């Protein structure tokens with residue numbers, strides 16, 4: 603008897619949940635992307651998740667060089683381009699040279715007052731042409747995420763030879779600065 607009451611209670615909770623979901627509106631902005639672009643975006647997103655996981659693993663081992671590398675190459679500005687360079691066997695010097703070049707381009711565009719909407723190349727696996735048609739807010743959120751990754755790297759670079767608890771806390775705060783942008787964008791946009 604108790605068993606049946608239990609099942610009934612579970613079913614009632616499940617039903618209430620379904621009704622609540624059906625009533626809840628998804629008020630996120632729908633991005634109209636063709637299927638191929640959707641696939642690229644989601645692949646890129648899974649890549650970001652993997653990079654975040656690797657970053658946390660490196661941090662838990664106190665491997666700050668690797669945290670820096672992941673922050674710069676996998677999560678920072680131009681991560682698609684930089685990761686492709688790494689895969690093609692580019693040296694660290696070549697990668698840093700590319701980062702410097704992209705940074706200079708970014709600054710030049712900012713100084714010329716160019717808006718985020720017309721800036722830059724591909725983003726999150728979205729090809730350049732499509733990317734430029736994305737809402738400005740989406741592009742800004744993407745850039746804010748990359749900026750947060752670069753900020754986290756600056757925190758890591760300022761750490762001395764013997765990291766303190768406060769240093770770890772500061773890096774974790776930097777990591778959370780990245781994830782808060784993941785959360786913000788997922789709350790604002792959907793693709794289907």
Ligand code: HEC
Nearest residue numbers: 644647648650651740743744747783784787791792793794
């Ligand atoms: C500029 C916007 C934006 C940012 C920033 C962003 N995402 Fe996404 N992400 C999206 C959109 C849009 C989707 C599709 C969501 C949907 O349709 O429900 C998505 C989907 C995903 C998915 C689902 C992938 C799949 O295969 O279904 C994962 C995982 C994900 N994002 C992880 C992340 C992580 C981790 C970060 C931060 C490091 C991040 N995203 C930052 C926009 C963003």
